Amino acid sequence: MRAEWETAFLTDVNQNIRIVHRVCHTYFPRDAMEREEVFQDIMYQLWKSYPQFKGESKFSTWMHKVALNTAITHIRRSTREPRTEELPEPIAHAPDMNEHMHREEEVRQLYAAIDTLMGIDKAIILLHLEDQDYDEIAAITGLTKTNVSVRLVRIRRALKEYVERNQ
Amino acid sequence: MAPSNGIENVWKEGIAREAEPAPLTGKDLQVIVSSRVRKEFKTVSEFVWAAIVYQIILYSFLARTFIRHWGDVQIMLLCLAGGACYIPLTVALIRRIKTLFRRPSEAPGTPVPDVFRKVEGEYARLADFFRFKKRMDWIGVPVSCAIIVLVTFTLFVKGGVEGNPLGGLVVFAVWVGLSVIAIHAENKKRFISPLRHLELLLDDLKRS
Numbered sequence: 001m002r003a004e005w006e007t008a009f010l011t012d013v014n015q016n017i018r019i020v021h022r023v024c025h026t027y028f029p030r031d032a033m034e035r036e037e038v039f040q041d042i043m044y045q046l047w048k049s050y051p052q053f054k055g056e057s058k059f060s061t062w063m064h065k066v067a068l069n070t071a072i073t074h075i076r077r078s079t080r081e082p083r084t085e086e087l088p089e090p091i092a093h094a095p096d097m098n099e100h101m102h103r104e105e106e107v108r109q110l111y112a113a114i115d116t117l118m119g120i121d122k123a124i125i126l127l128h129l130e131d132q133d134y135d136e137i138a139a140i141t142g143l144t145k146t147n148v149s150v151r152l153v154r155i156r157r158a159l160k161e162y163v164e165r166n167q
Numbered sequence: 168m169a170p171s172n173g174i175e176n177v178w179k180e181g182i183a184r185e186a187e188p189a190p191l192t193g194k195d196l197q198v199i200v201s202s203r204v205r206k207e208f209k210t211v212s213e214f215v216w217a218a219i220v221y222q223i224i225l226y227s228f229l230a231r232t233f234i235r236h237w238g239d240v241q242i243m244l245l246c247l248a249g250g251a252c253y254i255p256l257t258v259a260l261i262r263r264i265k266t267l268f269r270r271p272s273e274a275p276g277t278p279v280p281d282v283f284r285k286v287e288g289e290y291a292r293l294a295d296f297f298r299f300k301k302r303m304d305w306i307g308v309p310v311s312c313a314i315i316v317l318v319t320f321t322l323f324v325k326g327g328v329e330g331n332p333l334g335g336l337v338v339f340a341v342w343v344g345l346s347v348i349a350i351h352a353e354n355k356k357r358f359i360s361p362l363r364h365l366e367l368l369l370d371d372l373k374r375s
Contacts, residue, residue, distance in 0.1 A: 006193060006196070009188075009197065010191060011195075011288070013191055014190040014191055017188050017190065018182075018185070019189060021188050025275045040199045040202065040203060041203065043191065043196070043199050044199055044200060044203035047196065047199075047200055048342060049279050052232060052278060052279065054278075058193075062279065065279050065281060066279055069279065069280070069282055069284055069285040072285075072286065072368060073285060073286060073289050073365070073368070074281055090352055091179070093198075103180055105176075106180070107177055107178075107180055107181035108179045108185070110178060110181065113185075118371045119367075119368050119371060120282065120368065120371050120372050121371075123282060125174075129174070129178040131173060132220070139281060140281055140282065141281060141282045141283060141372075142281030142282055142283025142284050142285075143282075143372070144282065156174065158175055160174075164185070
């Protein structure tokens with residue numbers, strides 16, 4: 001019985017394991033140890049909450065909820081203050097930079113821009129980029145659908161401005 | 168990012184380049200679960216230890232003095248009175264600690280809360296315990312310091328507190344001062360900083 005339960009859990013989790021990795025990377029992009037710590041915390045929370053999953057929502061939605069709850073409320077174990085230093089300057093595009101490098105830089109810039117957002121805004125943009133619709137984002141975050149859509153407009157503008165400033 | 172390239176496209180490109188994450192195996196899960204269980208236990212133990220260490224010192228001191236001065240009615244009564252004053256505070260503290268670590272979402276059949284409710288719940292739980300702890304410190308620290316000073320002076324200083332009111336007062340004040348410094352440092356680490364973190368999150372969530 002226990003083995004069956006564990007197999008079902010591992011199958012469900014492994015089909016969606018990227019969700020946990022992306023949440024960890026979005027919230028702790030520059031701290032590998034903290035990221036690993038949160039990854040394990042999320043896995044543990046998923047394992048503990050799995051019996052409560054009744055299949056009323058998609059497994060990915062439920063997994064996002066657990067992962068974001070854990071990452072957002074994660075308090076750093078160390079006593080250091082929240083990070084406030086500037087993000088590193090993006091590398092300027094060389095005119096002869098090949099397409100691959102250019103795209104890689106775009107992706108890096110997007111991650112850097114997302115890193116400047118506040119906790120819940122990071123969650124909203126992450127869910128949006130992961131193709132969750134407004135209803136699902138509202139259900140995961142606890143915000144209203146209108147609030148989600150207003151924030152999303154604001155977040156997209158902020159990301160665009162960040163990228164333009166750093167181009 | 169080129170203006171024509173929407174963030175969605177860039178995100179998808181990033182995903183396409185990601186390496187396939189290693190799947191979680193049963194063994195990995197076992198390692199994670201046992202390490203997290205240990206961590207949870209350690210966190211609770213550290214917390215309980217930090218919260219009641221002062222009381223353990225006080226009870227040990229009173230018990231030792233009570234046994235050592237068996238037959239000296241005045242000392243024995245002082246120790247008993249000290250213990251009686253403090254026991255309700257210890258009981259109240261243990262009850263609150265239990266509530267603090269009993270996560271409502273872990274009850275069987277309880278659905279996972281959304282982010283807003285989760286943050287709100289965590290904040291409420293921690294803030295409630297912190298309010299209680301502050302009240303408890305306001306009462307408990309002076310009471311315990313007074314008990315220790317009273318018993319120590321009765322035992323080791325000729326004339327006791329009655330014969331040396333100024334000395335008693337100075338020792339009491341120093342003891343209270345040291346306790347306040349230690350408690351403040353502890354509160355900052357375990358309550359003030361985490362509460363500030365949760366408060367920022369809540370403000371952000373409430374912002375429309």
